[in-house]
Amino acid sequence: MKDVITAGVDGTPESLSAVLWAAREAQLRQARLRLLHAWVLLAPETRTRPPADRDQNYWPHRMMHDTAAEVRSRFPDLPVEMMLVPKEPLDALREAAEVSDLLVLGAQDLGPVSRYALSELGLKLVPRSDAPTVLVHARHEAAASGRDSAVLVGLSLHDPCASLLDFAFATASRRGTTLRVLHGRHLPSYAYNRGGGVEPAAAREAAADAHEELSAALGPWREKYPDLPVDDRVAMESPAPALVHHSADAELLIVGRRHRHRYRLPGPRIGRVVQSVVHRAPCPVAVVPHDMTPSRG
Numbered sequence: 001m002k003d004v005i006t007a008g009v010d011g012t013p014e015s016l017s018a019v020l021w022a023a024r025e026a027q028l029r030q031a032r033l034r035l036l037h038a039w040v041l042l043a044p045e046t047r048t049r050p051p052a053d054r055d056q057n058y059w060p061h062r063m064m065h066d067t068a069a070e071v072r073s074r075f076p077d078l079p080v081e082m083m084l085v086p087k088e089p090l091d092a093l094r095e096a097a098e099v100s101d102l103l104v105l106g107a108q109d110l111g112p113v114s115r116y117a118l119s120e121l122g123l124k125l126v127p128r129s130d131a132p133t134v135l136v137h138a139r140h141e142a143a144a145s146g147r148d149s150a151v152l153v154g155l156s157l158h159d160p161c162a163s164l165l166d167f168a169f170a171t172a173s174r175r176g177t178t179l180r181v182l183h184g185r186h187l188p189s190y191a192y193n194r195g196g197g198v199e200p201a202a203a204r205e206a207a208a209d210a211h212e213e214l215s216a217a218l219g220p221w222r223e224k225y226p227d228l229p230v231d232d233r234v235a236m237e238s239p240a241p242a243l244v245h246h247s248a249d250a251e252l253l254i255v256g257r258r259h260r261h262r263y264r265l266p267g268p269r270i271g272r273v274v275q276s277v278v279h280r281a282p283c284p285v286a287v288v289p290h291d292m293t294p295s296r297g
Contacts, residue, residue, distance in 0.1 A: 003031040006100040008093060010037065011063045014106025016070065018136040021284060022104035023071045025134075027078050028174045031101065033071065037064055038085040038092030045084055060084050090124055097131040107135040107278065122278075126287050127257065127270050132167060134252075136284045150178045150231070152250040152283075154243045154273070157183060157213050160290045164256040165218070167288045169225050171252065178229040182246050183214045184239035203236060210234045240276035247281045254286045 007022035009015050019035065026033040043056035052058055064082045071080055085092040097103045105122055126133050153168035155161055172179035191202040211234045218232055235242035247253045255274050270278075270287075278285045 002099055002101050003029070004034055004100045005029070005031050005102045005104065006034040006036055006093075006096040007104040008037070008089070008106070009035050009064060009067050010106070012106055014137055016067065016106075018104045018106040018134075019067055019071060020074065021134065021136045022102070023075045023078055023080075025102065025104070027075055029101070032079040032081060033075075034081045034083060034096070034100065035064055035067055035071075036083045036085060036092065036096055038087050038089040040086060040088050042084055042086035044086065057084060089121055090128075093121075093125055094128055097129040097133070100131050102134060103129055103131050104134045104136060107137045123270060126274070126278075129287075130289060132286055132288045134284055134286045135278050149175070149251040150180045150249060151175065151252050151254065152180045152182060152243070152247050153254040154239060154256070154277070155181055155183050155214065155217070156239070156256065157185075157210075157217060159256065159258065161217060161256070163290060164254065164288050165221050167286070168254045169221050169228065171254065171286075173225055173228050175251070177251070178231055180231045180233065180246065180250065181214065181218060182233045182235060182242060183210060184235040184237055184242035185210055186238065187236050207234055207236050210236070240273045243273070243277050244280045247277070247283050250281075250283050252284050252286060253277060253281050254288060256290050257287050258290050 005022050005026045007015075007019045009019060019033075023033050025031075037060055039060070042060060045057070049055065049061070055061060061084070064084065068080050068082055071078065093103065093105075105125070107122060122135060126135075151168060151172040153164065155164065168179060168181070187198065187203055188206050191199055191206050193199055211232070214232050214234060218230065222228075222230060233246065235246070243253060243255065255277055257271055257274055274287055278287070
């Protein structure tokens, strides 16, 4: 555990929502919050800050201090660090992820129908980050008010899931909320008749088999977190729409990402399910690399 959560700062409403989300998470983890703004044309920082009329980084300094002041007004006891990095944002955030337990970014809000979009930077960063990355849009705080909270994790039973479940169970436990585990899969071919219709008995059998597999996968984690309420669900449909539907009352959606995308040409990719949920889910989305080393905390 590095005990550091890094939030990207760029002065947008989405960025501020991401910072406040990161601050709450840092408080829950008893970690430090690191605010990072990167721009390749930033002037080198000096030990003593020059007067405003000679400060080449005046506006970045003002943006960072205003953001930090907002955090301290809500989380007065939280340790906050500020970093101005004269690098391309992608490079700076990738390096920050290596020394952070969590990376938090804002996502562009496109309204209630289209939800929110992952920026070009986010599309490049998420598949390259070794740390879990959380994407937050500007409407998050307003949308979350009055909501019955739950942490939702999408689980594929065909991929490694230890790091994903480690992150999900620990997150729900820290928040004192229910963990909802959703497994989505297509109906098998035998569940369809010759006319293309679904055979109810076969569909029920397939769902029962999937639920049995899911319960077996969750067994060790339920033993590790005996007091955590766990709501395990199976949806016999494509995982992406199932996750979006079930995230309507979630405070956080957690999905996994295969690390092997890193080695594919023409470059790392975010994956279809991840890309779909980060564009359509109404809540913050955490993307967890599959082959992370599980935490011990």
